[in-house]
Amino acid sequence: MILLPRQHVDPIGGDPLRPETLPPICSALSCSASRPAWLPRPRQPAMPSLIEQLPTELQRLVLSNLDYQSLIFLSTLNRHFHRLVDPQRMADPADKFQFVMRAAKDFAKHRPSEKGQDHQPGNFECYVCFRVRAPEHFDVLQAPAAYFDPQGRVVSDREPGPGDRVMALRRFCVECGVKYGLHAPFDCLTTKTGQDLWVCQCRQVWQKPDCLRCPDCGSSCPLRPKRKW
Template sequence: MVVISGFVPHNRPAKPRKSKLLKQTVSPAAGSETAAAAVEPRSEVPAPEQLCLLARLPGEIRRMIFSSLDYHSLIRLSATNRFFHRTVVPQTLADPLDMVQFVLKAVNFPQHWPKEKPTKDHPGNFECYTCFRVRSPDLFDTNQARHAIIDEHGYVVKGREISPYSKVMGVFLRRFCIDCGLLTGLHAPADSLTTRTGLEFWVCKCRKLRKRPDDIQCSVCHATCPFRPRKHDMQVASKVPKALAPA
């Protein structure tokens, strides 16, 4: 078994779908210190005379400058204006080790600590080692997968997709949010999710979250809620051999 810190598997669309890679839909980060930009390009483009001197530089020179910045500086740069919010994606420019160190430091900020309230306790925010952000507890599954099976191309594969001739590898996973689990395929259709705040969801065939028990059927793919506990590929077999069964 191989241990990979910050493992980010590729995103493979579901077989019935003919569209391209799924787009990640994320909400703003829990704190301004960890608000990394990962958005789609906007249609409006400012005029050249309205841009700052750094934005007027050629793209190759800007990438050389951005490559020397740390993760925290890239986050602040992406929040400067619309141009850098659209062009600067800190997760793709920063060093992975630097992102891990920053997330470990940011999760200890006071605004992310657990809070005791008269009506309901707040468990605090958690860090995601896939998108490298500190996010709200209602975006994390309490029973997330601890390991996954990937093929030689880095795609997450399920038990039925593994053939005797395929080259697969088991990897251990760190904490990841539900959005990253849906994007990378770690949360598969028919999975039942329970957030850190007690909310219950299930995943339909179009890889969207549906609330239980309000949304029994998806209006897009017409999948129905399975109402059964989630199953992982590397889970212990339900049937125990008689030789190993307790007396």
């Protein structure tokens, strides 16, 4: 004789081994074969905003009416607008000029602060890249003027000629000065925070005395800074 184990039947008539009669956690673990129950559900993609759903031509038309400050904010909103919006290229030059001047003067985070004996200089505006930057990005002895040739290029590698004209310079950061030739190779700079810098032959900026020889072009820091103006 073969003895079979007795199965206890639910008085209501349900089968104790069927999934619908198991506790919720057991049902989830036994019936979910595609994804374990302890894993989070995949995030649903964010719905594009109304302006993102417009044709690109209409988006650019809307952007053309925004000021510099609004374009900066919009470019940081999401990836779509970060790719689409270029505040430097799209904003009006006069609007950029007015905004950085107002930001450096009126925005509290850019003002100097004095707490006891700790003095923190404020930030400064650059009128080339139209950004407000920390004081270590600016030369304390910036040239007040420069010569430009008829094509608008800075005259730095030769003596000024009859066709060149001198122009007054507004404040610019070290990065823009090197990029546009306002700081020439072998110039020595001192930032508004007291850092000593020098420009190598390949137009990289190095800090003294940490680096006195450029590892790329091999040029060395000048022993005596040349006169810039």
